[in-house]
Amino acid sequence: MEGHVFRAYDIRGVFNEDLDAAFSVKVGLALATFLGGRGTVATGRDVRESS
Numbered sequence: 001m002e003g004h005v006f007r008a009y010d011i012r013g014v015f016n017e018d019l020d021a022a023f024s025v026k027v028g029l030a031l032a033t034f035l036g037g038r039g040t041v042a043t044g045r046d047v048r049e050s051s
Helices: 022-034
Strands: none
Touching: none
């Protein structure tokens, strides 16, 4: 897992270079383990065409 994609408040990278389906699964499983069924998670995306 590439450390350079993690920022203070988000995860950023180029699809299929830095971020792919396997990366998303790893992050999701790590977050679920960390939360342990507690709390709420919100996800978002950048809808700009240039993004």
